[in-house]
Amino acid sequence: MNWYDVVKAMLPEHLLxxxxxxxxxxxxxRGRPRDGFVVAFLALAAAAAAAxxxxxxxxxxxxxxxxxxxxxxxxxxxxxxxxxxLPVVLISRDDxxxxxxxxxxxxxxxxxxxxxxxxxxxxLFLGLELMSMPVYALVLLAQLRADSAEAALKYxxxxxxxxxxxxxxxxxxxxxxxxxxxxxxxxxLGSSDTLPVAGVVLVVASLFLKAAIVPFHGWAxxxxxxxxxxxxxxxxxxxxxxxLFAALRLFETAPVTRPLVDVLAVLPLVxxxxxxxxxxxxxxxxxxxxxxxxxxxxxxxxxLLGAGPGRAQAVVFYVVVYGIMxxxxxAVLPRGTDDERSDRLESLQGLYxxxxxxxxxxxxxxxxxxxxxxxxxxVAKFLVFRNVLxxxxxxxxxxxLVASYLGIYFYLRVIQYMFMNPATADQPAGxxxxxxxxxxxxxxxxxxxxxxxxxxxxxxx
Amino acid sequence: MxxxxxxxxxxxxPALGMVAVTxxxxxxxxxxxxxxxxxxxxxxxxxxxxxxxxxxTVAGLQFATDVPWIxxxxxxxxxxxxxxxxxxxSLTAFLGPLVVAGAWNAVHKDVKLFHVMVLFIQFAMLxxxxxxxxxxxYVFWEAMLIPMFLIIGLWGGERRIYATLKFxxxxxxxxxxMLAALIYLVLYTHGSSGYMTFDLRHLSGSxxxxxxxxxxxxxxxxxxxxxxxxxxxHTWLPDAHVEAxxxxxxxxxxxxxxxxxxxxxxxxxPLFPEAARAMMPVIMSLAVISIVYGACLALVQxxxxxxxxxxxxxxxxxxxxxxxxxxxxxxxxxxLQMVSHGLVAGGLFLMVGMIYERTHSRAVADYGGxxxxxxxxxxxxxILTLASIGLPTTSGFAGExxxxxxxxxxxWPAHLAxxxxxxxxxxxxxxxxxxxxxxxxxxxxRILFGEARAPHAxxxxxxxxxxxILVAIVVAIFAIGxxxxxxxxxxxxxxxxxQQRVAGxxxxxxSAR
Numbered sequence: 025m026n027w028y029d030v031v032k033a034m035l036p037e038h039l040l041x042x043x044x045x046x047x048x049x050x051x052x053x054r055g056r057p058r059d060g061f062v063v064a065f066l067a068l069a070a071a072a073a074a075a076x077x078x079x080x081x082x083x084x085x086x087x088x089x090x091x092x093x094x095x096x097x098x099x100x101x102x103x104x105x106x107x108x109x110l111p112v113v114l115i116s117r118d119d120x121x122x123x124x125x126x127x128x129x130x131x132x133x134x135x136x137x138x139x140x141x142x143x144x145x146x147x148l149f150l151g152l153e154l155m156s157m158p159v160y161a162l163v164l165l166a167q168l169r170a171d172s173a174e175a176a177l178k179y180x181x182x183x184x185x186x187x188x189x190x191x192x193x194x195x196x197x198x199x200x201x202x203x204x205x206x207x208x209x210x211x212x213l214g215s216s217d218t219l220p221v222a223g224v225v226l227v228v229a230s231l232f233l234k235a236a237i238v239p240f241h242g243w244a245x246x247x248x249x250x251x252x253x254x255x256x257x258x259x260x261x262x263x264x265x266x267x268l269f270a271a272l273r274l275f276e277t278a279p280v281t282r283p284l285v286d287v288l289a290v291l292p293l294v295x296x297x298x299x300x301x302x303x304x305x306x307x308x309x310x311x312x313x314x315x316x317x318x319x320x321x322x323x324x325x326x327x328l329l330g331a332g333p334g335r336a337q338a339v340v341f342y343v344v345v346y347g348i349m350x351x352x353x354x355a356v357l358p359r360g361t362d363d364e365r366s367d368r369l370e371s372l373q374g375l376y377x378x379x380x381x382x383x384x385x386x387x388x389x390x391x392x393x394x395x396x397x398x399x400x401x402x403v404a405k406f407l408v409f410r411n412v413l414x415x416x417x418x419x420x421x422x423x424x425l426v427a428s429y430l431g432i433y434f435y436l437r438v439i440q441y442m443f444m445n446p447a448t449a450d451q452p453a454g455x456x457x458x459x460x461x462x463x464x465x466x467x468x469x470x471x472x473x474x475x476x477x478x479x480x481x482x483x484x485x
Numbered sequence: 486m487x488x489x490x491x492x493x494x495x496x497x498x499p500a501l502g503m504v505a506v507t508x509x510x511x512x513x514x515x516x517x518x519x520x521x522x523x524x525x526x527x528x529x530x531x532x533x534x535x536x537x538x539x540x541x542t543v544a545g546l547q548f549a550t551d552v553p554w555i556x557x558x559x560x561x562x563x564x565x566x567x568x569x570x571x572x573x574x575s576l577t578a579f580l581g582p583l584v585v586a587g588a589w590n591a592v593h594k595d596v597k598l599f600h601v602m603v604l605f606i607q608f609a610m611l612x613x614x615x616x617x618x619x620x621x622x623y624v625f626w627e628a629m630l631i632p633m634f635l636i637i638g639l640w641g642g643e644r645r646i647y648a649t650l651k652f653x654x655x656x657x658x659x660x661x662x663m664l665a666a667l668i669y670l671v672l673y674t675h676g677s678s679g680y681m682t683f684d685l686r687h688l689s690g691s692x693x694x695x696x697x698x699x700x701x702x703x704x705x706x707x708x709x710x711x712x713x714x715x716x717x718x719h720t721w722l723p724d725a726h727v728e729a730x731x732x733x734x735x736x737x738x739x740x741x742x743x744x745x746x747x748x749x750x751x752x753x754x755p756l757f758p759e760a761a762r763a764m765m766p767v768i769m770s771l772a773v774i775s776i777v778y779g780a781c782l783a784l785v786q787x788x789x790x791x792x793x794x795x796x797x798x799x800x801x802x803x804x805x806x807x808x809x810x811x812x813x814x815x816x817x818x819x820x821l822q823m824v825s826h827g828l829v830a831g832g833l834f835l836m837v838g839m840i841y842e843r844t845h846s847r848a849v850a851d852y853g854g855x856x857x858x859x860x861x862x863x864x865x866x867x868i869l870t871l872a873s874i875g876l877p878t879t880s881g882f883a884g885e886x887x888x889x890x891x892x893x894x895x896x897w898p899a900h901l902a903x904x905x906x907x908x909x910x911x912x913x914x915x916x917x918x919x920x921x922x923x924x925x926x927x928x929x930x931r932i933l934f935g936e937a938r939a940p941h942a943x944x945x946x947x948x949x950x951x952x953x954i955l956v957a958i959v960v961a962i963f964a965i966g967x968x969x970x971x972x973x974x975x976x977x978x979x980x981x982x983x984q985q986r987v988a989g990x991x992x993x994x995x996s997a998r
Contacts, residue, residue: 376595376598380598391631396627396628396630396631396657397623397624397625397626397627397628398624398625398627398628402624402627403555406664406668409664409665409668410558410668410672413665413668413669413672414672418665418669421665421668422662422665425661425662425664425665426661426662428661429657429658429661432653432654432657433650433654436634436650436653439634439635440638440646440650443635443638443639444638444639444645444646445646478555479554479555479556479557482555482557483556483557
């Protein structure tokens, strides 16, 4: 073990850890509450810069051979995750003064970074759990409404189930192969024995649960609605991205072909349809975004079909665009003192008259999530479906596209509310906040780059 | 500056205008209008220069730009003028300033957003016409939805939200299947030629089996047919037109509907020629049904805007008939008819808007004897009515006549070969001319003549701004009607290439059965 490698390869993780340590020290020393925000932001910025540098350098290294390795792709994924957390932290300050909020957030990110680099199933498991566990607490932390506790509990129980399922699957895979490497998963995919197939199914089921794929999606609407806005933004983007990177890690070297493809395609397809249809009926913004995220999880798993190297490209591009747009939406969302009321979709009515910038940003986010050109969400959707078609699953591609069509309506309805409906009297004023503005600009800049030069990100694979 | 630079300026000028207008300070409405108008005028001049310098005797693209965009997939920023799009680009650039001028006093709510959206849609429309890359085409094609959604939904009539959602959901459905088809086409070409590209020149060389062609063409055709719109996919149009503000209607009728027919001409037929030939009887029949059905519906409407909306369905049926005839004269007639309809229907919608601004009524029954109250208005309305009917010396005549001639040209050999369908359809299509005369003249008679009445009388006649807009349109109508040779010379080569590609040289309609 080379110490230099350990320091350099894990530099983003180390910086996150350093941030956590400082935050905990501050908590003990009872520093001013505002310091937590600053430290967390600086730690994130440093970690993001470190990940970007590693990527630019094309650094590869395996400080813990067989368990943890870093390549340019992994560094890029880490950069995406950490950079997405930056605007989330910016919009957090008004909701959370406590240092522990930021500790939990950094811890969760640490887990996400870990799983991106994992080479063995235990490391992957460690990453997944480290990522999920702080979020159970985060959902509860704001306690905005009475049912926040219920939402957190639901999330915790189902998350625990996912953990158990994952472990069971890993155990079966280990029993079959005697190895803990992630490559076992790929081998098991190609096998027709009962034992490895059962292991694969259990692992996939746990990933579906964590990514909220129908029928394992029940927790998402409650958790999204029950949590506070920054936490929902965190869950919808970074946690979802983390789970998908974990899936990518497992499927990276494994072609998804028949007969397994039907299992892996049908549930995501159902997710797209159900998520998009159910979102139409929602009256709460966060609940609607939850259903939208269920549909988007479907697209993301679709991207794993086939065998080509385009899958990693599709997943990362999709995750980045989807993350940016979701955070943008949450950053500009007008917030009142009464969370339950300001979360209602009707409270967006006439937003363009009151706060044109917020309305336009939210509109851009919605159009991009709907996958309409020229928004970057279109290129992301295009990538996914190009992969599915290239893999030869024309039927699934057409059905998926039709499912994505179903989603257009509810995104447009948000725009209709903001631009076309008159404002009603009892709306939360929702003052523009400087930090939220900074967060939205932080999202807007990459969104513009990706609109005009999607190749900038695509060529990195 | 190189010549290609001019074309890039033409395309990107509205986009720059969007940025400029967005940056203007709040509350300066007239400044917003002036900047937008200036941008459009500048753009029109560039288009006019390009039109003049476009050489109809040279095959292929002119003023072309070809830069890689997403290198991985072979997507390029490829734009250029050719015989198929040169007239439509000019039409778009010509209508741009008129649209802005027409809305000068009509829009008072969110003026800035309105003009940004008008520039946005202008940008997207020009991009769709100019794109020589399938991916780029699709991006522009879909990008048109967003500004139109807002234009109808924000500044439209009472049922505007219903109408705009219907419009977007209708058109988006067609596009989603087109997306699947275009990815499939590119992947297929990739498989057979070994490299991935969205370049249209390359794609049109791919040899697909007939069965695949039929599927892909159906997907493309669905999208285009919704936009045209062809019977039975036309039901969004009357709602959109009636609820849209004047600007929306003019853009919709003037340019947006031509996207569908242009799509057939640029992509649908040339990419899948065998399938196109096989489907031609169906397309022709639908075109003729659209002609007659649209005309019949126009006859019974009581709303002036609806009459013109349904007349659009009928007139675009001629365009489809001309394209489907696969006869050189018919195809050229179709192109001319597209331009003519853009001018005439655009002008008529502008006029309906002008009278609506004065009276806030569009019901035919509310008007009568306008000829005495509004003489200037009535003169222009009569001219546009006659152009819509296709009176000789107007652009409508040249287009319609050539389409029908083409249809008969194509039908005769088929008739001799024992296939009477094309001939029957051509004969039925002629009846559309009569019906067209009937509903337009009846409309003119009802509102211009007879007992003088109108809501909010006495009315003021057209002011100089409105007159200037209409003079520009009428001059263009007569220019094309009297001298169709010039535009036809620019399109002839491209049209014959299209014909040879789709008809396969000697194969005529009917023998494809």
